[in-house]
Amino acid sequence: MSKNEKIKQSEGKITPERVNVIKQEITEEMKKSFIDYAMSVITDRALPDVRDGLKPVHRRVLFAMNELGLTSGAKTRKSAAVVGEVLGNYHPHGDVAAYETMVKMAQDFVMRYPLIIGQGNWGSIDGDSAAAMRYTEAKMSKISIELLRDIEKETVNFVPNYDGTRKEPTVLPTAVPTLLLNGTLGIAVGMATNIPPHNLTEVMDAVSYLVDNKDATTEDLLQFVKGPDFPIGGIAFNQKDIAHAYANGKGGVVTRGEAEVVETKAGQSQIIITSIPFRVNKSNLITKIADLVREKKLDGIKAMRDESAKDIRIAIDLKGTAHPQTILNYIYKHTQLEEAFHYNMVALVDGIPQTLSLKDILEEFVSHRTTVIRKRTEFDLKKALEREHILLGLKKALDHIDQIIKLIRGSKDTAEAHKKLMLEFKFSTIQATAILEMKLSRLASLERKKVEDELKSAQEFIEEMKSILGNPKKILGIIKNECKEIKEKYGDLRRTKIIKGGAKIMSLEDLIPDEENALVLTAGGYIKRTNPDEFRKQKRGGVGVVDLDTKEEDFVTMLLITSTHSDLLFFTDKGKAYQTKMYDIPEGKRATKGKNVMNFLPLSEGEKITSILPMPKEVKKSEASLMMVTKMGQTKKCLAASFHDVRISGIIAIKLDAGDALVSASFVQKKDTVIIVTSKGQSIHFKESDIRETGRTAMGVRGIKLAKDDTVISAEAVPNSLDNGTLMVISANGYGKCTDIDEYKIQHRGGSGIKTAKVTPKTGQLISAKVFTNAETEIVAISKKSQVIRVDAKEIPVLGRQTQGVRVMKLREGDSIASLICL
Missing domain, CATH: 2.120.10.90 (DNA gyrase/topoisomerase IV, subunit A, C-terminal)
Known part of the structure; x- marks a missing residue:
């Protein structure tokens, strides 16, 4: 029986009597509960943070893998172990959702720059499911390290996890604008987000330009970011529509798979499809074309084969009487070989969902990197000052090395030696502790030049850190240098072609x-x-x-x-x-x-x-x-x-x-x-x-x-x-x-x-x-x-x-x- 219930005896019967019952209009309670639920979904589930471009579950997976030491140079580990770490310490939700997150982060047809390297069956563009988590293995990709770089230097805030047993980061100190690089898709309550992936080289160039030109417009930034860059290529049409979407955070852009008409050695015409639109299931596309032929809505196709290996290749053999461009036109119009991508660039800014332009996203990234670099510099300065303090003590100890060794040997215990060092030689507690933590043999063999050289380097580093903290322009310069390094390290060629004009189902003569x-x-x-x-x-x-x-x-x-x-x-x-x-x-x-x-x-x-x-x-x-x-x-x-x-x-x-x-x-x-x-x-x-x-x-x-x-x-x-x-x-x-x-x-x-x-x-x-x-x-x-x-x-x-x-x-x-x- 609940502690909120009392025993009531009446006419020989014992019935529980409820107390602390709050009477509430059901409509008001539903409003309040629904708002609480909606905010929970918006902030903790469906929408990414504009700074690191990640939803909480993605962030927790990467942080847990980092804690497990599953960096790009490490051996892979069973996915089940990673999922267990994520659920047990950071994400109190279902294991299926956590594993599906891992799977998508490893799929190179979903992520423009995959964050996880997987071994085993991780699914396919045909809609095949990944193997169970007990079979697959995973570790972080190289670019994932850039998302967690300097996290150990107090660059981001940590909060207690769901059970208070450990802490987790509220955001990652990412050195790359992941929100743009890999895009995102999420459906919250009353709102949604849909951002396409982009090319790293173009985005980093845009960041560098924005650092130098704070008043730059989205139109200026589009000199660098030409448009979406989908992992499996394709074509995006109409630069006007693209520019409108990036300026307003909303808009539609028509995308198509690439196809060409070729003639075989036997003189037969073929349509070869070499890419498909983003998030289109290849198997479903082939099935749809086959259905159109079977229903006699599409005539002129003799055979169709999926010849895809590493790259997409769908071969469509045509009848001798068929006109290839007419058939291709029909396929574009009636299948997912042509799809509209609807931009809805919504992300959390200070915990509040906002629709953002391209410039807004890049400005938030630059602001985040500025904060991270400042905190990193403060951390490095703090560590350097601590080391300088110890080195000054060691230098001073070298001036009295014989007396100090005699003092230590003559002390009955460490506490007495510590006290004598502080009294007789005016060492600080930290300096005295550092001296006592060294073995006498090492203390006796200390070389003055090495200590002095290290001290000089430490002092120069301290001056450099102070200079950075005292000059915001130097922080921006560091951001630019990092952009250049990352571009050289991970940059690649654009995969998606951008067509200036709009896509239309053209007449055969237009084609x-x-x-x-x-x-x-x-x-x-x-x-x-x-x-x-x-x-x-x-x-x-x-x-x-x-x-x-x-x-x-x-x-x-x-x-x-x-x-x-x-x-x-x-x-x-x-x-x-x-x-x-x-x-x-x-x-x-x-x-x-x-x-x-x-x-x-x-x-x-x-x-x-x-x-x-x-x-x-x-x-x-x-x-x-x-x-x-x-x-x-x-x-x-x-x-x-x-x-x-x-x-x-x-x-x-x-x-x-x-x-x-x-x-x-x-x-x-x-x-x-x-x-x-x-x-x-x-x-x-x-x-x-x-x-x-x-x-x-x-x-x-x-x-x-x-x-x-x-x-x-x-x-x-x-x-x-x-x-x-x-x-x-x-x-x-x-x-x-x-x-x-x-x-x-x-x-x-x-x-x-x-x-x-x-x-x-x-x-x-x-x-x-x-x-x-x-x-x-x-x-x-x-x-x-x-x-x-x-x-x-x-x-x-x-x-x-x-x-x-x-x-x-x-x-x-x-x-x-x-x-x-x-x-």
Whole structure:
């Protein structure tokens, strides 16, 4: 029965009667109790002290390990022993919480600068738990020593532990701003803190700058502290958002894992993820991507592997039809590969939670270091004065060494000798004690010079300590020197990239550089885009370089130079038109064959592409027309705007008679002219206005009257603005020439035309014709066996219409010219 209870006897029954019961409104009691609980959580659990950046449990773990001698140079010891020391002496809470604290302090993907070195299984970035504390071992890391440096010199206050049996520090005398270096995360009652880790080199430079410039702003300090520096790298976006967060102590910064698109030796595209955002579970990220594929929300992924070892590496194999940037965009948007880090820089300042700016945190650190260095100096001065006092006594003893030895030998005990030394030689109690604590043999062998040298050093040290205490600027100088030493000792390179602009889910076009590429198409339907510089120029008449790794009997038919952002119109021999973006065509090297065009366009069996045109910009507002010419000499003109948005399945561009095929399509402007060239060397030159604009599905009208067995090979637009234009023709056997456009008089459409080249068995039939200006200085000729030659157009002679031309390319036996391109 409680001492606060009395025995009450009534009607033969004994019942306890309660006393000292305080009546209280439950709402008032809840308010008071909740406030007490909240303050306990805020100050003793969840929030770090701004000075050393540690919560009480972290501080107690490090202090307990230091007391156990588990420094970086010592052997590791069982984690259970450390946890027992922490719980038994300093932290009266659960062992699980204490061990979890140790685990996080040892994980290099949580701590930018781990404070504990662990042996055994300490968990992983995949969320694997650490082994039980009875299996793992630990000791402090090297940088942890900097947190406890000079703690034995009365640099910080100590208070009784929870049971009053020993004392613990209220804060550590840390020489590094741990709050910024490793950051922190804590949820208290009614408030929370979330501070990212930073780079030690940058932070120490900022501290040094602040020491020299007390009026520095956060903006000034951001010259040094570029932003967060997460332990596993990644990317942080938008310097404006970063600056706002550091100036106000609150804000959001978008972070991303790093990823790149690569091509394997087999020509397959891969996305390689080499870092992930801070505090993201790698295994969960992989699972989320897999779920998106399984739910058919993300298409184009063939396989995914976690190839991580020491560093992160997630390999995502893509299907041949997939666009890597589109998939990466989707992953950023719908998974944790992109995360916002929300700054909430709250810490305890004099026991009170405050939201702090970057400058506030660094100022508090400098103030703390100033206090620590002053107390350390006072401690060292005190010890030096004590040693000086003893050395003065020893020096005095050397002057009377024989008498003192005789006095000591003649005394019956130490107390008598002590008293005689003080009476006869005027030694102080401390000096007399120091003399008596020395063995007579050592006292007799004392060397005067050694004593005097040590005394001189002690006195110089005393003057130095007094000088530091008397001059605050010297203390600040010490802080700067320590910053430099620590930076040299522990500094490393930044791991997180800082991007000036903001992160956004960009359109696919935003992700792809707007640059010129060469589009290559083969007769077998293989297509790719590549660097136009890969076609090396050669002298006229050369054999040429092999361009593509084509299949047997395949050869290049088209080579087009245009922007990666161009909308491309594909016209086929069956009179249909298709549309796609240039960047949707896969990249390839000169020696690779590319991918089949069927992967991008729904061509029917046997359908062949005959023309590829980049769409004019703002085609809807353009007055351009599209001119089409067929193998049988039919021509048709319609508005280019009618092709601005071609559906995926394609549209009809021109209706064809049986046996006819679309040969050429080109854009023309008002007042332009058109030249049609046939395989037997005929040509006709007429005004584009001779062809009336018709609807997209209409049939054409006669453009040229063909002789028996003759067919159209090319139809070229001649711009009205063109001066000194040239028509170049090339024959099957590699003969070519240039002829001035002026030699082709304007005729009416539908006639037989005039001669443009002398066609003989030696030259073979004409294969292609191109119009170019003097500004277009290079031509590319391609053979059926994939030989390519690139020469200056000026090397091709300008000859009359009725000549056969000169040899442009020396062909191997059985080879012939396939196509001609002007660059």
